[in-house]
Structures are given as C-alpha cells and as structure tokens.
Amino acid sequence: MTSSEVVIAVDAMGGDHAPDEIVAGVAQATLESLTKVILVGDRNRIDEILLKTEHRSDQIEIVHTSEMITNEDVPKMAISQKPKASMVLAAKLCGEGKAHGLVSAGNTGAYVLAAAKHIPRIVGVRKTAIATVYPTQNAQKRKDHFALLLDIGANIHCGVEDMVQFALMGKLYASDIKGIPEPTVALLNMGKESHKGGEMLVRVYEILKKLPSVNFIGNIEGNDVMKGLADVVITEGYVGNIAMKLMEGMAETMAHLGKYAYKHRFVWMLGMMALSSGIKELKAVTDYSEYGGAPLLGFQKIVIKAHGRSKAKAITNAVKVAAKSYRDHVCEKIASEIAQFESHDYIDEIG
Amino acid sequence: MTSSEVVIAVDAMGGDHAPDEIVAGVAQATLESLTKVILVGDRNRIDEILLKTEHRSDQIEIVHTSEMITNEDVPKMAISQKPKASMVLAAKLCGEGKAHGLVSAGNTGAYVLAAAKHIPRIVGVRKTAIATVYPTQNAQKRKDHFALLLDIGANIHCGVEDMVQFALMGKLYASDIKGIPEPTVALLNMGKESHKGGEMLVRVYEILKKLPSVNFIGNIEGNDVMKGLADVVITEGYVGNIAMKLMEGMAETMAHLGKYAYKHRFVWMLGMMALSSGIKELKAVTDYSEYGGAPLLGFQKIVIKAHGRSKAKAITNAVKVAAKSYRDHVCEKIASEIAQFESHDYIDEIG
Numbered sequence: 001m002t003s004s005e006v007v008i009a010v011d012a013m014g015g016d017h018a019p020d021e022i023v024a025g026v027a028q029a030t031l032e033s034l035t036k037v038i039l040v041g042d043r044n045r046i047d048e049i050l051l052k053t054e055h056r057s058d059q060i061e062i063v064h065t066s067e068m069i070t071n072e073d074v075p076k077m078a079i080s081q082k083p084k085a086s087m088v089l090a091a092k093l094c095g096e097g098k099a100h101g102l103v104s105a106g107n108t109g110a111y112v113l114a115a116a117k118h119i120p121r122i123v124g125v126r127k128t129a130i131a132t133v134y135p136t137q138n139a140q141k142r143k144d145h146f147a148l149l150l151d152i153g154a155n156i157h158c159g160v161e162d163m164v165q166f167a168l169m170g171k172l173y174a175s176d177i178k179g180i181p182e183p184t185v186a187l188l189n190m191g192k193e194s195h196k197g198g199e200m201l202v203r204v205y206e207i208l209k210k211l212p213s214v215n216f217i218g219n220i221e222g223n224d225v226m227k228g229l230a231d232v233v234i235t236e237g238y239v240g241n242i243a244m245k246l247m248e249g250m251a252e253t254m255a256h257l258g259k260y261a262y263k264h265r266f267v268w269m270l271g272m273m274a275l276s277s278g279i280k281e282l283k284a285v286t287d288y289s290e291y292g293g294a295p296l297l298g299f300q301k302i303v304i305k306a307h308g309r310s311k312a313k314a315i316t317n318a319v320k321v322a323a324k325s326y327r328d329h330v331c332e333k334i335a336s337e338i339a340q341f342e343s344h345d346y347i348d349e350i351g
Numbered sequence: 352m353t354s355s356e357v358v359i360a361v362d363a364m365g366g367d368h369a370p371d372e373i374v375a376g377v378a379q380a381t382l383e384s385l386t387k388v389i390l391v392g393d394r395n396r397i398d399e400i401l402l403k404t405e406h407r408s409d410q411i412e413i414v415h416t417s418e419m420i421t422n423e424d425v426p427k428m429a430i431s432q433k434p435k436a437s438m439v440l441a442a443k444l445c446g447e448g449k450a451h452g453l454v455s456a457g458n459t460g461a462y463v464l465a466a467a468k469h470i471p472r473i474v475g476v477r478k479t480a481i482a483t484v485y486p487t488q489n490a491q492k493r494k495d496h497f498a499l500l501l502d503i504g505a506n507i508h509c510g511v512e513d514m515v516q517f518a519l520m521g522k523l524y525a526s527d528i529k530g531i532p533e534p535t536v537a538l539l540n541m542g543k544e545s546h547k548g549g550e551m552l553v554r555v556y557e558i559l560k561k562l563p564s565v566n567f568i569g570n571i572e573g574n575d576v577m578k579g580l581a582d583v584v585i586t587e588g589y590v591g592n593i594a595m596k597l598m599e600g601m602a603e604t605m606a607h608l609g610k611y612a613y614k615h616r617f618v619w620m621l622g623m624m625a626l627s628s629g630i631k632e633l634k635a636v637t638d639y640s641e642y643g644g645a646p647l648l649g650f651q652k653i654v655i656k657a658h659g660r661s662k663a664k665a666i667t668n669a670v671k672v673a674a675k676s677y678r679d680h681v682c683e684k685i686a687s688e689i690a691q692f693e694s695h696d697y698i699d700e701i702g
Contacts, residue, residue, distance in 0.1 A: 153541055156549040190504055190592035197589060198507040222596025238548060239590050241541035245573025246597050 005036055006323045009099035012041030013068035013086040014106020016309050019045050022105065025315025027055030032316065035323040038063055038099055040090040065089050068106075071308065075109030079117065087111055091118040094301045101302035101322035103293070105310040111303075112154050112296060119299045122331065124338040127162045128298030129237070130154045130305060131170055132244050133177075136228025148174045148232045149188075149225075152244045154296065155237035163187075163204040163234055167214050168337045169297040170232040176328050177321070183231035186220035188239060194219070204234075213337065293318040295325070297334065302326050356387055357674045360450035363392030364419035364437040365457020367660050370396050373456065376666025378406030383667065386674040389414055389450055391441040416440050419457075422659065426460030430468065438462055442469040445652045452653035452673035454644070456661040462654075463505050463647060470650045473682065475689040478513045479649030480588070481505045481656060482521055483595050484528075487579025499525045499583045500539075500576075503595045505647065506588035514538075514555040514585055518565050519688045520648040521583040527679050528672065534582035537571035539590065545570070555585075564688065644669040646676070648685065653677050 010026055012019045023046055026037045036059045039046050043064035050060070067084040079088065087106050094102045095118035102119070104111050112128070121128060131150035150170050151158065158166075167185050174183040187205055189197040194205050196219060208216040220230055225243065235243065293306035293314065302325045306318045325331075361377055363370045374397055377388045387410045390397050394415035401411070418435040430439065438457050445453045446469035453470070455462050463479070472479060482501035501521050502509065509517075518536050525534040538556055540548040545556050547570060559567040571581055576594065586594065644657035644665065653676045657669045676682075 156541070188593060190507070190589050222593040222598075223600030225597060226600060238541050239593060242539060242573040242590060242594060243597060246576060246594060247573075247601075249574030249577060250598075250601050 006034070006101075006326055007036045007038060007099045008101045008103060008319050008322045008326075009038045009040060009090040009093045010315070010319065011087040011090045011102075011104035011106055011111075012039045012046055014104040014111070015306065016071075016105075017311055018105065020049055021311045022315050023049040024053050025310070025312035026060065026319060027053040028312060028316040029319040030056040030059040033320055033323060035059065035319060036061070037319060038090070038093055040065060040093070041068065041086040042066055063089060063093065069110045069114075071107050073107055073110060075107060075113050078107070078110045079113045085110075085114075088114045088118070091115050091303075094303075095119045099301075100326040101304065103304045103306060103315065103318045103322055105293075105306035105308055105315065105318075108153065108305060108308075111305055115296055115299055115303045119301050119303065121298055122300055122335045122338055124335075124341075125165060125169075125298040127151075127155050127158060127165070128296055129166050129169065130294050130296050131173060132240075132294045134226070134244070134247055136226050146178070147228055147230060148177075148183075149240055149244060150232070150234065150297065151237040152240040152294070153237045157238060158200075158236045160200055160203045160207070163200070163236070164207050164211070164341065165298075165338060166234045167208055167211075167216070167232065168341060169334050170234060171214060172333050172337060173295055173297060173325075173330060174231045176325060176330050176333075178231060180231065182215045184215050184217045184229070185232045185234065186217050186230035188225065188233050188235035188243065189219035189221065192219050192221060211341070213340070293321065295321075300331055300335075302331060357385070357452075357677055358387045358389060358450045359452045359454060359670050359673045359677075360389045360391060360441040360444045361453075361666070361670065362438040362441045362455035362457055362462075363390045363397055365455040365462070366657065367422075367456075368662055369456065371400055372662045373666050374400040375404050376661070376663035377411065377670060378404040379663060379667040380670040381407040381410040384671055384674060386410065386670060387412070388670060389441070389444055391416060391444070392419065392437040393417055414440060414444065420461045420465075422458050424458055424461060426458060426464050429458070429461045430464045436461075436465075439465045439469070442466050442654075445654075446470045450652075451677040452655065454655045454657055454666065454669045454673055456644075456657035456659055456666065456669075459504065459656060459659075462656055466647055466650055466654045470652050470654065472649055473651055473686045473689055475686075475692075476516060476520075476649040478502075478506050478509060478516070479647055480517050480520065481645050481647050482524060483591075483645045485577070485595070485598055487577050497529070498579055498581060499528075499534075500591055500595060501583070501585065501648065502588040503591040503645070504588045508589060509551075509587045511551055511554045511558070514551070514587070515558050515562070515692065516649075516689060517585045518559055518562075518567070518583065519692060520685050521585060522565060523684050523688060524646055524648060524676075524681060525582045527676060527681050527684075529582060531582065533566045535566050535568045535580070536583045536585065537568050537581035539576065539584050539586035539594065540570035540572065543570050543572060562692070564691070644672065646672075651682055651686075653682060 012022050038061045040063045043062050046062050065084045065086050067082045069078045069085045069087050087104050091114040093099045129151035131148050132152045133146050136147050148170050150166050171183045171185050208214055293304045296303040302322045304318045304322045363373050389412045391414045394413050397413050416435050416437050418433045420429045420436045420438050438455050442465040444450045480502035482499050483503045484497050487498050499521050501517050522534045522536050559565055644655040647654040653673045655669045655673050
C-alpha cells in the first residue's frame with residue numbers, strides 16, 4: 001500500500017448476516033470512498049456475492065480461509081483452536097501493518113481476544129474498552145444527539161486507573177466522531193454526590209475532577225444517562241453491558257407494555273399504530289448502523305465491532321468510520337494523551 | 352395493642368409532599384382498613400391536616416417530634432445528630448415492638464441507617480436489601496405483569512452469600528405480593544451463560560442452580576429485564592440502582608427523543624400526541640404508588656420505603672402493603688428460609 005492509502009481488514013464471516021451483508025456493505029464502501037478493503041473469509045462465497053454486487057474491484061482484496069468463529073463458540077477456546085478463523089486472520093493482517101483498521105460483526109468476546117492477540121495495545125494502556133454509541137434527549141442542544149458509553153464489556157471489573165484511561169480514550173473518540181473539541185465526560189454512579197459508589201468510584205471522581213484535559217461534569221445517575229448531559233459516560237464493563245442492553249431492549253418493551261396495559265383505550269391504540277413505524281426507526285437509531293459500530297479503544301490500530309445484526313449499510317459505515325478514525329490519527333492522539341497522563345502528577349494519587 | 356391488631360408506624364415528615372400527602376394517605380388507609388397507624392412528626396401540622404381530612408381517629412395515634420431528616424441531609428451525620436428525627440423515632444417504635452411495620456418516603460440512605468439502628472436484622476441475614484417493583488412485558492402471561500429487582504442501593508458491592516440471600520428474600524416477598532407460589536428468579540449479568548460476569552456471579556449462579564427452594568431460571572441480560580421472564584431479578588446494589596434509574600427515566604426519554612428525532616414526520620407527531628396521556632399513565636405505572644413502595648428486606652419487621660414523590664394514594668397503599676405483609680408473616684417466612692439455607696449443605700461451597 002502507498003502512504004496515502006487507507007486499508008481496512010474486514011472479517012467477512014462474522015455476524016448474523018455474514019457473509020452476504022458484510023460483503024455487500026464492503027462493496028458499497030468501495031463505491032462511496034477510496035478506502036481499500038481486505039475481505040477475510042471463504043473466497044468462493046465472497047466471489048459469488050461480489051459477482052452480483054456493484055463494487056470497485058481494485059479496492060478489494062480477498063484473503064481466503066475456510067475457518068470461522070461463530071456466536072456459539074466459547075471465545076477463549078475458539079481463539080486457541082481456530083488460529084485461521086477469518087476474524088483472527090483479519091486481526092493479524094492489522095497487527096502486521098497490512099491494514100490500518102479492523103472491522104468484524106462476529107462473536108464479541110472472541111473479537112476482543114483476537115485483537116488482543118495480534119494488535120499491540122497503545123503503550124501505557126492497561127485495559128482496552130468497548131465503547132457504544134447511544135441516542136440521548138440532547139440536553140446539550142447539539143446537532144448530534146448521541147453519546148458514548150464505555151466500557152460495555154471488554155472487561156468485567158476495573159480499577160481506578162483503568163477508568164481514568166477510559167475517560168481519556170472516550171473523550172478523544174467522541175471528539176473525533178462528534179466533531180466537538182471538548183466533549184463532556186461523566187461517571188456512571190448510584191448517586192450524584194462525589195462520595196457515592198464505593199472507594200474505587202470515589203477515587204476516579206477525584207482524579208477526573210483534577211485532570212485539566214478532561215471536561216468532567218461529575219457523577220451521572222441511571223435516569224440521566226439518556227438525557228445527553230454528557231458526551232461520554234464512563235463505567236465498568238459489567239455495569240456498562242447491563243446499561244447498554246437495558247437501553248437496547250427499551251423501545252421494544254415500551255411498545256409491548258403500552259399495548260398490554262392500555263389496550264382498552266382507543267387513544268392509546270391509535271397512538272401505537274401511528275407510532276409503529278416510528279418505533280422501528282427509533283430502534284434503528286439505537287443500533288450501530290448509522291455510527292459504524294462500537295470501537296474497541298486502546299489498540300494501536302482502529303478496531304471496530306459492528307453489531308451482530310449488522311446489515312450492509314452498517315458495514316459500509318463501519319468501514320468508513322474506521323478509515324476516518326485512521327485519517328484523523330485517533331490512535332496516535334490516544335497514545336499521546338495516555339503518555340501525558342502516565343507522566344502526570346495525578347498518577348501518584350492512584351497508588 | 353391487642354393480638355389481632357396491626358399497627359404501622361409512619362414517618363409523617365419524610366418525602367417531597369410531607370406532611371400533607373403522608374397524613375392524607377394515612378387518613379385514607381384508616382377508612383379502607385382496620386390497620387392502626389402511629390404518625391410520627393410535628394403534632395400541630397399533623398392535627399391541622401387531619402382536621403380537614405376524613406379519617407378514623409381511633410385508628411390514628413400521633414407521636415410528636417419537631418426534628419426531621421431532609422433529602423439534603425447526609426445520612427450518616429443526620430442519624431447521629433438527629434436522634435429524635437421522625438424517621439428515627441418511627442423505626443424505634445417498630446424496634447420496640449410498638450408497631451409491626453414501618454413506612455417512610457424520606458431520605459433513603461438515612462432510612463436504611465435508621466432501620467438498621469433500631470430494628471434487628473433477621474438472624475442469619477448478612478445484608479439487608481432494597482427491592483423495587485417494576486413493570487414488564489409479561490412474557491409469563493400473568494395477570495400481574497410486574498417484577499421485583501433487588502438490591503437497588505442498600506449496599507454498593509455484595510458477596511456470594513449476600514446475593515443468595517437476596518434471592519431467598521426476594522422470592523418470598525414476590526410470592527406474597529404477587530400471590531404466586533414459585534416465583535421465577537434470575538441473576539442480572541452481562542451474558543446468559545453460567546460462566547459470565549466474574550467469579551462472584553459465577554458462584555452465585557452455581558448455588559442458586561442447586562437450591563431446590565429457588566425457582567432459578569439462570570442469568571438475565573439487560574435487554575431481558577423488562578420482558579418479565581423472571582419475577583425476581585437479583586443484583587448488587589450499585590448495579591441495581593443504575594438499572595432501576597435507567598428504567599425510571601426511560602418513558603420520559605423515549606417521548607422526548609421521539610419528538611426530537613422525528614418532528615418532521617407527521618405520523619410520528621400524531622402518534623406522540625395520541626400517546627401523551629398514555630405515556631403519563633405508563634410513567635405512573637413505573638413508580639411505586641400502586642405497589643406501596645419498595646420493601647427493605649432482611650429486618651425482623653416490615654420496612655417499606657415509599658417513593659420520595661409519593662402522594663396520598665401511594666402512602667395509603669404502602670400502609671396496606673405493610674399490614675398485609677405482616678399478616679402474611681413475610682418476615683417469619685424469610686427467617687425460616689434463611690435458617691434453612693444457613694444449615695444447608697450449599698453453605699460449604701461458599702467458603
């Protein structure tokens with residue numbers, strides 16, 4: 001590849017609609033951008049799909065493998081028993097410098113392990129984190145009423161310094177995708193007051209409050225998460241995962257509950273009918289398709305986890321977001337911020 | 352009090368609408384039941400409200416105090432500096448056996464401490480827990496499509512045995528208020544598989560799976576919480592608090608988001624307008640008014656935390672629920688279940 005090229009490695013075999021929708025999404029990305037894509041997976045099936053899908057063939061390279069990891073695979077076992085799985089080979093290409101970014105819609109746990117195995121972490125980063133984009137009420141009255149929540153499951157529990165690093169990584173990614181210089185950062189907690197949530201969260205609060213590079217607005221409670229007071233919400237993987245999935249299932253549940261509880265009320269039924277198409281769109285907003293998926297932050301390359309249910313459009317966006325993040329030097333910016341924090345006085349307070 | 356009497360102590364001064372709505376709610380409870388109530392608070396203000404509110408005066412006793420704890424008070428300090436606060440005196444009456452149950456809509460943290468100070472825990476109970484009732488999609492097709500989530504904030508982090516005890520206490524309370532013999536119990540986790548969520552949750556899963564007295568259906572993820580697959584959902588206080596508040600804020604947010612994102616679409620607007628009264632009712636369903644508040648489980652007396660925003664109806668229901676739980680011997684049943692678990696073989700596995 002030449003110095004101006006952007007190359008993204010894509011796992012063609014991961015996700016509920018792989019390989020058809022993955023390959024179709026990549027094909028569309030080549031029509032909409034100059035990004036080159038290495039499609040990793042079953043060559044026969046990929047060729048078959050490309051044959052009937054418009055694309056720019058000079059922007060697509062295929063790396064063949066017949067192995068793949070499914071959602072049913074136990075991540076740890078899959079990674080050790082399937083070293084040639086499409087997801088693993090794609091990560092390897094990225095680690096070897098043959099691609100600048102990585103996209104997969106496959107098994108999340110295995111994807112985190114595959115990336116960790118082949119792509120070095122940014123120097124100083126203790127734990128990588130998965131971030132998700134979610135819709136908010138836009139309390140800040142911005143054009144882009146979405147916020148970033150991390151970690152949503154790369155880790156279970158986290159330490160003080162991990163959480164501070166999540167804040168640094170999250171604000172840089174949010175700044176890039178939202179195009180705002182000083183994203184607001186909040187800590188997900190069981191109360192607004194600084195003494196809430198136990199020792200770990202109290203110390204994270206203290207450090208973030210003092211860090212000049214983070215626009216920290218304090219603790220945020222569950223009922224404020226969707227208000228959009230913060231551009232970036234920091235939490236442990238275990239809690240973030242539950243919070244994210246609660247939000248995912250919510251639009252659907254509200255509709256069901258409404259029908260059940262108020263089916264005797266004509267006005268409610270009328271509302272539900274009028275809303276049904278809207279609710280579908282609202283649900284679409286809560287998945288990743290518009291925002292290109294959830295970044296795994298902390299690696300030296302851009303790593304994007306597309307939603308398991310991703311269709312072509314989501315994959316196209318994931319490839320474009322990965323390319324943009326590479327061009328905008330997001331990983332380098334994170335590295336610089338982490339290095340600054342490492343040498344910073346606050347580190348002494350962590351102990 | 353005679354042996355057949357039920358007496359509930361009520362903190363007249365706690366909550367956003369105290370004392371007016373609290374006293375009005377108690378007045379109504381005396382009209383709807385034979386329950387006696389000890390109202391603890393400012394006698395002049397209570398008398399003033401009773402004067403203009405229909406009630407049965409032989410069912411109401413007033414214990415005067417001019418001290419009270421507000422929502423702004425820091426719980427620990429308030430409890431030590433205001434020993435005669437209405438909430439504290441009410442808990443004391445309960446602890447001394449002058450009342451069978453306790454109701455307050457005041458400062459949650461202080462209420463937990465006040466109860467802990469004056470009401471003994473059930474023998475063997477390691478940690479008390481706050482449970483909340485929330486609406487579900489009713490996947491189990493029951494008349495009562497509500498579920499119980501605990502702990503939502505009496506504790507921050509919990510151990511293996513604490514969580515198992517939450518399951519035992521929660522299923523007994525759910526069984527009583529829902530009137531079903533074998534409520535389903537689930538563990539809130541970041542994945543359905545038994546190996547998910549870290550060591551503590553894995554061990555809780557193993558024990559609950561083996562406990563014959565618990566109808567354990569396994570792990571539940573965030574997106575299934577509102578589906579109603581489980582009657583009782585077990586989690587740590589920190590996580591439960593965030594989950595509960597996420598649900599609380601959701602109805603409101605969906606409405607706002609809908610208006611914002613789709614204001615250009617007439618059909619959506621029509622839907623929002625038709626729904627607006629329904630959404631108000633839906634929000635009402637998510638608060639405690641119909642279910643008499645959130646029980647603090649693990650004490651030897653019935654302790655009910657009414658929502659801070661409680662109006663008279665919620666207080667009436669809280670008094671009635673407390674009286675019913677007393678008559679149904681919920682605390683004794685919990686004590687028996689906890690004792691059985693203590694002497695049970697599974698205890699060895701906890702270590």
